[in-house]
Amino acid sequence: MRAVTETDLPEIVRVDKEAFPAAPYPFFVVRQFFDAFREHMFVLEDGDGELRGYVMSTGTDDAESWILSLAVTAEMRRQGWGRQLMTEVLSHLRGRGAHTVVLSVEPDNATAVALYDSLGFTPSPGGPVRDYFGPGEHRLLMTLAL
Template identity: 30%
Template structure:
């Protein structure tokens, strides 16, 4: 989904100008436990973070319809999926899976061997996506998501090393390091 695509969507590295759009989607997706704008800004601009957005490419100005973030310290073989959100009207189109796949690809590019995440115990759709990607539940954090008091499943996956050599012909890569 990188670069222009036939389905009217494009994935790209998040930039500072995306904060307002990301925060709108954050509050729409997580109405009771959304991150604050300052928390999200800190994540977006952290030297350890990698955030991507999916935006529309048709009908005028692009609109952010999904975002996701990864955090990993330089040289550390461990990373954390921080967040993934997709606009309600865009769900079921594979956007969440594409965002998640990009985060795992970036983790591999960074030499990460293990990825962790938390997912709400009441979100079977996300749990199924993570399980299909090789994640397994390793713990439960009781009442982690507040104020709802919903448990978090802690999940972990071991990553295979990044493939060497060029990717498929015509596929753009995201996010060259500045």
């Protein structure tokens, strides 16, 4: 696991496309996240220099920090890497003085919900927010007090 560099951007787009085939972040969005939040982005690289996962969050200037994305490539899943990426970014945010971390997750994404739950995130009381990302795209908001 290491800090992101500009040359990782096309690879992050590739990993994101694989993890979120229905609505991946386009290159320009990843580029803008990099410009705005690069110090809060971490990537997972295998021994051959290939990108296998990434996590990114917003900064810590506001009351809340948001996890913007988390992904691990299919062949690397269930080996603890998703948890390590989350632990890394949460520890980083804690070190920067963040108090609250929020994320949105697709309510049927049992794997991700279980991971966030095990890290101490709690779902917002009202349940999934309807149409959060547009018509039919409901999302569960989960919050962690650091």
